[in-house]
Amino acid sequence: MEFEISGDELVKKVEELSGQNIFSCYQCGICTGSCPFAAEMDLGPRRMIASLIEGRAEVLQSNTPWICASCFQCVVRCPNDIDIAAVSEALRQMTQRKGIDHIDLSHIPAEERKRIPQIAFVGNFRRMTR
Amino acid sequence: MSAEPRIGVYICHCGTNIAETVDVQGTAEFAQELDGVVISKDMMYACSGPSQQEIMEDIREQKLDRVVIAACTPRMHEPTFRDVMEQAGLNKYLLEFVNIREHDSWVHDDRDAATKKAKDLVSMGVARARLLRGYEEKEIPVGEEVLVLGGGISGVQAALELADAGYHVYIVEKEPFLGGAMAQLGLTYPTLDCSTCILAPKLSQVEHHPGIEILANATVESVEGYVGNFTVTVSQKARFVTDACTSCDKCTEVCPVTVPNEFDEGLSKRKAIYKTFPQAVPAAYAIDYDTCLNESNLLVCERCMEVCEPQAINFEMLRRTTRKLHIDTIIIATGAKPYDPRPIAEYGYGRYDNVITTLDIERIYAPTSPTGGDIIRPSDRATPKKIGYVQCVGSRKSNPELHQHPYCSRICCMISIKQALVFKSKIPDAQVTIYYMDIRSYGKGYEELYERARRAGVRFIRGLPGEIRENADKSLTFIGEDALLGEMYAERYDLAVLSVGLEAQVDSRDISTLLGVARDTDGFFIERHPKLEPVDAPTTGIFLAGTVAGPKDIRESSIQAKAAASRASQLMRRGVFRKEALTAEIIEERCTGCKICEEVCPYLAISVNGVAQVTEALCAGCGICAAACPEDAIDMRHYTDAQIMAQIDAALRERPSEKVIVFTSYWCSYSGADMAGTARIKHAPNARIIRLLCCGRVKPEFVLRALEKGAGGVLMAPCHPGECHYDKGDQQARTQYELLKDILREVGIDESRLALEGISAAEGKPFAGVINKLASKVTDWDPIPAEKLAMARQRLQEHKKDLQKVV
Numbered sequence: 007m008e009f010e011i012s013g014d015e016l017v018k019k020v021e022e023l024s025g026q027n028i029f030s031c032y033q034c035g036i037c038t039g040s041c042p043f044a045a046e047m048d049l050g051p052r053r054m055i056a057s058l059i060e061g062r063a064e065v066l067q068s069n070t071p072w073i074c075a076s077c078f079q080c081v082v083r084c085p086n087d088i089d090i091a092a093v094s095e096a097l098r099q100m101t102q103r104k105g106i107d108h109i110d111l112s113h114i115p116a117e118e119r120k121r122i123p124q125i126a127f128v129g130n131f132r133r134m135t136r
Numbered sequence: 137m138s139a140e141p142r143i144g145v146y147i148c149h150c151g152t153n154i155a156e157t158v159d160v161q162g163t164a165e166f167a168q169e170l171d172g173v174v175i176s177k178d179m180m181y182a183c184s185g186p187s188q189q190e191i192m193e194d195i196r197e198q199k200l201d202r203v204v205i206a207a208c209t210p211r212m213h214e215p216t217f218r219d220v221m222e223q224a225g226l227n228k229y230l231l232e233f234v235n236i237r238e239h240d241s242w243v244h245d246d247r248d249a250a251t252k253k254a255k256d257l258v259s260m261g262v263a264r265a266r267l268l269r270g271y272e273e274k275e276i277p278v279g280e281e282v283l284v285l286g287g288g289i290s291g292v293q294a295a296l297e298l299a300d301a302g303y304h305v306y307i308v309e310k311e312p313f314l315g316g317a318m319a320q321l322g323l324t325y326p327t328l329d330c331s332t333c334i335l336a337p338k339l340s341q342v343e344h345h346p347g348i349e350i351l352a353n354a355t356v357e358s359v360e361g362y363v364g365n366f367t368v369t370v371s372q373k374a375r376f377v378t379d380a381c382t383s384c385d386k387c388t389e390v391c392p393v394t395v396p397n398e399f400d401e402g403l404s405k406r407k408a409i410y411k412t413f414p415q416a417v418p419a420a421y422a423i424d425y426d427t428c429l430n431e432s433n434l435l436v437c438e439r440c441m442e443v444c445e446p447q448a449i450n451f452e453m454l455r456r457t458t459r460k461l462h463i464d465t466i467i468i469a470t471g472a473k474p475y476d477p478r479p480i481a482e483y484g485y486g487r488y489d490n491v492i493t494t495l496d497i498e499r500i501y502a503p504t505s506p507t508g509g510d511i512i513r514p515s516d517r518a519t520p521k522k523i524g525y526v527q528c529v530g531s532r533k534s535n536p537e538l539h540q541h542p543y544c545s546r547i548c549c550m551i552s553i554k555q556a557l558v559f560k561s562k563i564p565d566a567q568v569t570i571y572y573m574d575i576r577s578y579g580k581g582y583e584e585l586y587e588r589a590r591r592a593g594v595r596f597i598r599g600l601p602g603e604i605r606e607n608a609d610k611s612l613t614f615i616g617e618d619a620l621l622g623e624m625y626a627e628r629y630d631l632a633v634l635s636v637g638l639e640a641q642v643d644s645r646d647i648s649t650l651l652g653v654a655r656d657t658d659g660f661f662i663e664r665h666p667k668l669e670p671v672d673a674p675t676t677g678i679f680l681a682g683t684v685a686g687p688k689d690i691r692e693s694s695i696q697a698k699a700a701a702s703r704a705s706q707l708m709r710r711g712v713f714r715k716e717a718l719t720a721e722i723i724e725e726r727c728t729g730c731k732i733c734e735e736v737c738p739y740l741a742i743s744v745n746g747v748a749q750v751t752e753a754l755c756a757g758c759g760i761c762a763a764a765c766p767e768d769a770i771d772m773r774h775y776t777d778a779q780i781m782a783q784i785d786a787a788l789r790e791r792p793s794e795k796v797i798v799f800t801s802y803w804c805s806y807s808g809a810d811m812a813g814t815a816r817i818k819h820a821p822n823a824r825i826i827r828l829l830c831c832g833r834v835k836p837e838f839v840l841r842a843l844e845k846g847a848g849g850v851l852m853a854p855c856h857p858g859e860c861h862y863d864k865g866d867q868q869a870r871t872q873y874e875l876l877k878d879i880l881r882e883v884g885i886d887e888s889r890l891a892l893e894g895i896s897a898a899e900g901k902p903f904a905g906v907i908n909k910l911a912s913k914v915t916d917w918d919p920i921p922a923e924k925l926a927m928a929r930q931r932l933q934e935h936k937k938d939l940q941k942v943v
Contacts, residue, residue: 032532034573039602039616040482044624052599052617083482083602085533085540 013061016100020058023096030086031055037080037090043073051080051090058093071097099132108134141172141266144200145258146191148182148207150237157241159251163206166255170262174198183213188220195224202226202265206234206258209810210827227270229717229774234261238813239825243904249821256787256795256824263786264779271717271773276753278364278677278707279464280304285356285647288316289690290682290697291469292338297701299347303708306461307342308370312353312422313412314339316471320399320495322502322509324690325554326581332504336415343417352418357458359466359650362753363677363713366463374425374455380448381420383411387440387449388421395427397506400499403514404506409440409449413504420448425455465677465704468661469697470647472638472683475530475545479538482603483526483634489515490610491632493529494551501558511562513631515610520566520630523559524614525552526601527572531637543658545637545687549576552635553586556594569595569627571614579691597625604632638687652740652754653678654863660686662863671700674863675739675754676713679703718757718774718829720750726769730940733761733770738863758862759833763872766936768837775828777835784842787824792846793919796910798823798853799838801831803861804897805853811900819904820911822848830854832865836876836932839890844925848914849889851906856894866894875935883927885920888913 011019021027031052038050047070049057057065071094080090102108109130114122145167149155160178168176175198179187182205194200203226205217210233218228236254244250280303284291287309295305307314318324321331342348354372361367391407399412408428411421429437430451441449474495477485485491490513492500503509513520527548533540549572556568575596577586590596601616612632618625640659641647648655653673654662661684664672671679679700682693707713720733720742727747734742741754742761748769762770762777771777784797800806806827812819828834831854842850854860854869873892880887893906 032573033619034528035599035617035619036602038619038624039599041602044617050617050622050624052619053622079602085528085535087534 011063011066013063016063016065017058017061019100020093020096023099024089024092026088026090026093028055028058028088028093031059031088032086034085036083036085040079040083042077042079043075047073051094054097055088055090055093066097066101068097070094071101102134141202142174142198142200143172143202143204143262143265144191144194144198145170145173145176145204145262146182146187146206147176147178147236147254147258148205149178149180150207150241151181154207154237154241157244157247157250158236158254159247162251163236163254163258167204167258167262170259172202172266173262174200182207183216188216191217191220192224195221195226200226202230202232202268204232204234204258204261204265206236206254206261208237209235209239209813211807211810229271230265230268232261232265232268234258235810235825238810239823242813242816243819244821245818246821253821253824259789260783260786260824260826263782267776267779267782268774273717274715274752276362276364276713276715278711278713279462280708281462281464282306282467282704282708283308283366283368283461283463283465284467284469286316286469286471286682286684287311287314287350287352288469288471288682288693289318289335289338290471290684290693291316291467292342293694293697294467294469294681294701294704295348296338296341296345297698298705299345301701301705303347303705305348306370306463307348307350308354308356309350309352310355312375312424313416313418314342314350314352315412315416317474318690319413319416320401320502321498322505323554323558325550326579326585328554328557330503332413332415332502339415339417343419350418351459353422356647356650362675362751363707364464365753366466366677368461368463368466369458370461371456371458374453374457375418375420376423376425376428376449376451376453377409377420378448378450379418379420380446382446382448383414383419383421384445386443386445390439390443392437392439393427393429395424400506401493401496403496403499423449465679465707466651467679467681467697467700467704468647468651468653468673468684469681469700470641470644470684472660472687473641475539475541475636475639477529477634477636480529480540483529483601483632484604484606484612485634488604488606488610488612488632489513490520490606490612490630491604491634493634493636494548494555495636497555497633501555501562509562511559518630519563521563522629523556523566523568523631523633524612524627524629525556525568525570525633525635526604526614527552527570527575527635528600529634529636530639532573539639541637541639541658543687544576546576547687547689548635548637550579550582550585550689552633553577553589553594555633556589557585557592560592560594567593567595569597569629571597571600571616573598573600579689599625638683641684644684651675651678653680654738658686660684665861671696671703674756677707713753715753716757718772719752719755720757720759720761721771721773722748722750723769723771726767728767728769728940730766732764732766732939736760736764736864736868756862758830758865759828760830760862760865760868763833763835763868766939772833775833777837780826780828780838781841783826784838784847785845787826788842788845788847793848793917794822794914795824795847796822796849796851796907796914797842797847798825798851798907799828799831799834800825800853800895801855801861801865802827802829804855804859805831805895805903807897808853808895808899808903811898812904813900815900817900817904819907822911822914823851823907830860830862830865830869832860832862832868834869834872836872836879839876840925840928840932843885843889843920843928846919848917849891849910851910852890852892853895853903853906854892856896859896879928879931879935882931883924885924885928886917889917
């Protein structure tokens with residue numbers, strides 16, 4: 007499978023979006039060992055980081071960042087203080103931000119707009135727009 | 137010495153090494169015209185025997201009183217020519233050594249520019265030589281009394297080594313018994329021999345050695361003085377049991393007080409009168425006064441006294457006695473302590489009964505253990521069949537809030553592997569699993585032990601547990617990821633063992649303050665040089681042994697202890713310590729007693745009683761105090777303000793705007809510049825290097841003087857942060873740099889004319905790079921108007937006054 011992004015660009019972008027230095031990872035495995043959803047993930051947090059260190063763009067196709075609930079268990083226990091949840095979030099943003107706005111406020115009927123919770127607006131605009 | 141100096145200048149061709157790029161003859165002719173120069177010659181090889189003879193003859197015939205040699209780096213031949221000086225009857229401090237090879241001919245191609253630079257460097261050397269003074273080196277007598285702080289294996293090894301060599305040793309141990317952490321161990325890796333069996337004979341030797349005096353139950357209250365002349369105050373708690381004790385153990389049977397036994401990590405109980413293990417030294421039992429029912433002058437319980445046949449118990453001893461010892465050298469061997477894993481909540485230590493540490497295991501299987509060596513688990517005293525180990529607990533983590541440490545503790549992998557084999561031999565059907573992130577089995581025989589454990593069926597799983605959960609039956613489930621298989625595990629164990637690392641002793645800060653020996657960010661003591669002086673503390677006469685300087689195993693601790701003993705005995709054997717005359721000098725009439733120097737001195741060498749006083753034996757000559765003094769009341773011998781100013785002036789006599797004055801530290805950037813030479817890394821010829829011992833010596837006035845004389849730029853080149861040979865010089869240099877930057881900015885001078893770059897002794901390329909960068913800028917800069925410089929001077933004076941006010 008072809009990816010639009012090179013390994014170096016991928017790492018740079020993830021570091022820029024997350025503010026994390028993924029290269030400080032020892033691969034100790036505590037993150038995946040602590041993750042309540044690890045069994046559902048294809049990679050799990052440790053291998054997600056390992057893939058990034060290796061510059062593998064396939065990580066953008068992984069289900070791991072999408073299953074991540076940002077519970078922060080891994081973040082709290084990481085010996086090297088890597089905010090793994092922020093890395094997941096960076097990958098989610100990268101997958102979604104393709105310079106296309108997926109939502110347009112004017113397409114949502116006024117009636118709906120009143121009913122949709124504010125957090126849904128914030129969350130959706132954050133992820134589904136550029 | 138005559139009023140006008142008589143200087144001889146010798147410029148070396150070094151074969152073609154210098155002569156190829158520098159007009160050596162022309163430089164010699166140039167030097168002949170400089171003030172104070174009586175004779176100036178060029179020499180094919182100045183370091184050769186005939187040349188040395190010629191110089192000596194010149195000294196005699198021409199009545200020279202100072203000599204300037206312009207040749208290679210002083211690292212190479214300064215000692216050679218200092219000898220020549222002394223042979224010719226001149227003080228060695230009257231030699232000035234100018235580097236025109238590494239710093240000039242080897243790094244430039246342009247012959248004209250290189251020759252101009254050589255002339256500048258020689259004239260800087262002559263200007264400095266005019267102001268050189270001769271000094272007598274102080275000889276400090278060193279006697280034969282040694283203090284060993286700490287009675288663990290390192291202290292014991294060092295003490296025996298020195299006492300066997302004929303010196304008199306005091307061992308000060310804060311616990312009532314010697315042996316330290318090693319006494320608590322069962323077996324030792326990689327040979328699996330019993331710890332007590334190899335330690336006890338050493339302890340017994342210490343106890344009976346005529347050259348060793350043990351001060352157990354004692355702590356050091358104060359240390360004053362310097363090598364050959366330390367006064368150490370030791371405070372000792374009473375033992376209340378005399379040497380008459382025969383260790384019959386009847387007292388412990390009747391003692392009514394029971395407390396947790398720290399020696400067994402709290403896994404057993406002991407009485408208020410006790411001995412840690414049968415072979416403990418001193419052999420006499422000890423009474424723990426804090427838990428004994430008796431108070432001073434109030435005896436409520438005499439049971440132990442009643443049963444003591446040799447009548448060894450005496451409650452009339454003074455609770456605390458203080459002694460002053462006269463000590464010549466000190467060995468610090470105060471050790472380290474195991475990490476307490478309580479803060480790591482997910483592993484449950486302290487909450488789950490069956491989660492214990494590797495040290496707990498040592499106390500369970502050791503022959504002297506409360507179970508007699510049988511392995512049981514705490515909750516139900518059952519024999520554990522499935523045991524899980526977690527590595528790197530407290531180590532290799534950057535979580536300061538959990539008091540975890542970024543370093544590898546080095547011993548934990550081998551301890552776990554050793555214990556796994558102990559389990560296998562004591563409980564044949566035991567299944568041991570070690571969860572790790574990396575196994576470090578780096579020593580002689582260590583890898584073999586690791587392999588032996590694998591062959592014996594010990595499982596090694598890569599991937600530390602995320603957490604340990606306690607089940608209803610008190611068994612434990614490890615949850616985590618097997619990183620090699622990429623699979624999750626949730627495995628049940630009867631017993632969980634946390635492989636804890638080592639950390640600095642709780643009182644390491646106090647000891648560091650008492651002795652004036654700095655600690656690193658992890659709390660371990662700093663060696664004078666991490667590779668080449670690995671057992672010397674930065675202060676002369678103080679040495680380090682064992683885990684006080686960082687995690688080590690028994691073998692490594694022994695090596696360091698014996699090395700420390702050898703270093704100490706070297707000083708004492710010679711009986712005298714010759715101190716280089718590179719020390720601080722107080723100009724008393726200027727000193728206001730503000731104590732800033734006392735604060736910045738890394739060696740406790742300055743004390744202020746009204747005015748500052750320097751203890752020359754402690755002073756290392758870094759010059760940090762001289763740079764920090766707001767009253768200019770401190771000057772440095774052999775690196776005086778006047779000499780440095782003269783070098784600056786000489787360097788900037790012609791075309792100053794092209795030049796960059798570079799202040800270097802001898803131990804780092806000066807050698808970095810040498811490295812550029814050795815590696816022939818060509819760079820711009822604009823640098824005029826001034827050799828200092830430490831960049832912390834740079835006074836703001838030096839920088840302003842250079843700018844006033846029209847220097848294009850100024851570079852301060854200390855070491856990288858935290859690498860200072862004198863501990864704090866780089867900080868001082870950076871402080872002065874920031875101050876100068878502020879001042880320049882305030883008065884409107886382009887602050888980029890002053891740069892600071894950390895250069896280590898190995899960094900030839902970075903040195904060349906920074907010189908090129910500055911050289912490319914000098915042409916852009918306009919002369920600085922005199923009034924702006926006058927304002928800068930004024931601002932500096934105001935700043936110094938403010939400093940005084942703050943004090």
